[in-house]
Amino acid sequence: xxxxxxxxxxxxxxxxxxxxxxxxxxxxxxxxxxxxxxxxxxxxxxxxxxxxxxxxxxxxxxxxxxxxxxxxxxxxxxxxxxxxxxxxxxxxxxxxxxxxxxxxxxxxxxxxxxxxxxxxxxxxxxxxxxxxxxxxxxxxxxxxxxxxxxxxxxxxxxxxxxxxxxxxxxxxxxxxxxxxxxxxxxxxxxxxxxxxxxxxxxxxxxxxxxxxxxxxxxxxxxxxxxxxxxxxxxxxxxxxxx
Amino acid sequence: xxxxxxxxxxxxxxxxxxxxxxxxxxxxxxxxxxxxxxxxxxxxxxxxxxxxxxxxxxxxxxxxxxxxxxxxxxxxxxxxxxxxxxxxxxxxxxxxxxxxxxxxxxxxxxxxxxxxxxxxxxxxxxxxxxxxxxxxxxxxxxxxxxxxxxxxxxxxxxxxxxxxxxxxxxxxxxxxxxxxxxxxxxxxxxxxxxxxxxxxxxxxxxxxxxxxxxxxxxxxxxxxxxxxxxxxxxxxxxxxxxxxxxxxxxxxxxxxxxxxxxxxxxxxxxxxxxxxxxxxxxxxxxxxxxxxxxxxxxxxxxxxxxxxx
Numbered sequence: 001x002x003x004x005x006x007x008x009x010x011x012x013x014x015x016x017x018x019x020x021x022x023x024x025x026x027x028x029x030x031x032x033x034x035x036x037x038x039x040x041x042x043x044x045x046x047x048x049x050x051x052x053x054x055x056x057x058x059x060x061x062x063x064x065x066x067x068x069x070x071x072x073x074x075x076x077x078x079x080x081x082x083x084x085x086x087x088x089x090x091x092x093x094x095x096x097x098x099x100x101x102x103x104x105x106x107x108x109x110x111x112x113x114x115x116x117x118x119x120x121x122x123x124x125x126x127x128x129x130x131x132x133x134x135x136x137x138x139x140x141x142x143x144x145x146x147x148x149x150x151x152x153x154x155x156x157x158x159x160x161x162x163x164x165x166x167x168x169x170x171x172x173x174x175x176x177x178x179x180x181x182x183x184x185x186x187x188x189x190x191x192x193x194x195x196x197x198x199x200x201x202x203x204x205x206x207x208x209x210x211x212x213x214x215x216x217x218x219x220x221x222x223x224x225x226x227x228x229x230x231x232x233x234x235x236x237x238x239x240x241x242x
Numbered sequence: 243x244x245x246x247x248x249x250x251x252x253x254x255x256x257x258x259x260x261x262x263x264x265x266x267x268x269x270x271x272x273x274x275x276x277x278x279x280x281x282x283x284x285x286x287x288x289x290x291x292x293x294x295x296x297x298x299x300x301x302x303x304x305x306x307x308x309x310x311x312x313x314x315x316x317x318x319x320x321x322x323x324x325x326x327x328x329x330x331x332x333x334x335x336x337x338x339x340x341x342x343x344x345x346x347x348x349x350x351x352x353x354x355x356x357x358x359x360x361x362x363x364x365x366x367x368x369x370x371x372x373x374x375x376x377x378x379x380x381x382x383x384x385x386x387x388x389x390x391x392x393x394x395x396x397x398x399x400x401x402x403x404x405x406x407x408x409x410x411x412x413x414x415x416x417x418x419x420x421x422x423x424x425x426x427x428x429x430x431x432x433x434x435x436x437x438x439x440x441x442x443x444x445x446x447x448x449x450x451x452x453x454x455x456x457x458x459x460x461x462x463x464x465x466x467x468x469x470x471x472x473x474x475x476x477x478x479x480x481x482x483x484x485x486x487x488x489x490x491x492x493x494x495x496x497x498x499x500x501x502x503x504x505x506x507x508x509x510x511x512x513x514x515x516x517x518x519x520x521x522x523x524x525x526x527x528x529x530x531x532x533x534x535x536x537x538x539x540x541x542x543x544x545x546x547x548x549x550x551x
Contacts, residue, residue, distance in 0.1 A: 003347045010335055082329040085298055086390070089325045090348035091317040237315060240299040242329075 001096050008104030012070050021066050025116035028057045032123040053120050059192045063143045064169040071105040071151035072161035085241050094236045105148045113140045135199035143192035146221045149228040156235050191221040249274055250398055250429040256304035258290050265290040267453040273431055277424045279444030280433040287453040288433040289328050292402050296325045324396035326387050328403045334376035338386040345390035361389035380407025398429045405439055417443055473513040474537040477506040480530035488527040
């Protein structure tokens with residue numbers, strides 16, 4: 001597994017891709033720093049910050065785009081470059097290919113996003129925001145894993161995985177889940193927000209109205225991750241490899 | 243389980259279709275130790291067959307066995323076979339050595355360093371092993387891919403168009419290597435769309451055309467069939483009807499027709515004899531001969547002829 005994992009890290013960590021990921025993650029950090037510099041200690045800052053920076057920007061936009069950039073390439077690049085046969089024609093199980101591919105995306109995305117989230121929260125809340133930073137980081141980590149599971153699968157089933165991922169993020173997560181509250185039970189964004197609120201319902205109280213409970217959010221994220229992980233293994237077992 | 247004295251690869255009634263497109267149609271053959279050539283024009287179904295033999299593609303109908311076992315999803319079998327796919331794709335960010343090391347580690351080779359050294363030396367790329375594959379020429383890339391395919395010293399090597407991009411010297415080295423491996427009892431199946439490649443290498447040839455097995459066996463017998471086929475020639479002259487009248491009397495000429503553009507379309511079963519006599523015939527008939535050109539000398543038409551017979 002270690003060999004495929006190292007290969008995946010080198011595949012995904014191209015200079016261009018890393019630059020995109022880091023730049024995307026730096027956007028909310030930079031904006032938070034700007035807002036903090038201009039607004040200082042104004043009372044409404046925390047509320048606005050939670051809604052805009054963490055919920056709308058980090059969870060709703062940066063998280064899925066960063067994970068999409070990495071996870072769709074985990075198998076997508078192999079298929080596009082026709083190198084997947086170099087892995088599947090070896091005496092290793094399909095599981096031993098899918099696990100490191102999935103971990104590769106997570107290992108690159110998680111530190112960047114968790115780092116950005118921690119920075120954003122601490123810039124806004126200062127020393128009093130340690131718990132909130134932990135809650136937001138934990139929630140982002142859950143989001144990273146779940147999105148990675150879906151987008152890794154997408155990279156294997158379609159050549160247009162990026163388009164699939166964009167439709168998923170903007171149509172399903174942003175539009176449909178927003179209009180039809182019942183869909184939040186099958187929404188990664190809702191799981192992420194649910195974990196965040198569940199871990200710190202004081203700082204993130206504003207998210208509480210529609211948030212899933214912590215157990216429900218964790219269970220949902222776990223089930224979705226497991227289902228798409230198994231679908232990826234199944235697909236790799238059954239597909240004709242070009 | 244190695245099949246002692248038996249076929250290493252068995253393909254029985256194998257078909258493969260994608261939707262309504264039939265890529266391989268009811269093909270059966272056996273491959274024994276030594277070098278076997280899988281010959282056919284581009285799009286004939288060679289790669290699809292090799293993919294089924296290596297387990298990359300599902301068989302729609304029929305059965306494939308390699309070393310007595312079905313290859314699809316058979317991880318343990320992959321310790322005993324080496325596959326080099328048609329596409330020249332590699333991980334361009336790896337060095338040549340890293341590619342071979344990757345293959346060795348995934349194959350579970352015990353002494354990775356020694357095996358990698360051997361494989362790279364064998365393809366004569368030790369000097370370039372620390373360069374990234376992105377900087378390699380096509381021929382070098384093919385050779386390093388071959389090293390990766392054979393780093394675990396497999397019993398069976400399945401090579402899809404391995405000579406693509408190689409220069410004449412590299413081809414000679416490749417041929418020598420294949421002969422050496424064959425002499426050690428290895429089974430080597432090499433696909434190609436170039437007649438001469440297979441002619442010089444393979445002791446047995448499988449000819450695939452339009453997804454069907456058109457012929458199999460000794461290459462020379464197949465070659466004779468190919469050479470015996472009727473040729474269609476276009477003959478451009480000053481007075482086509484006069485030349486046609488003269489050509490009709492030649493034994494090697496099967497038929498002559500006048501094309502609407504004024505040229506003659508000549509069908510001959512002995513192109514050599516006709517080429518030797520047509521100039522004299524035109525001179526004797528006092529007809530100025532401008533051009534003689536083959537109309538169906540493409541590889542596809544040559545292969546198609548064998549299928550139709």
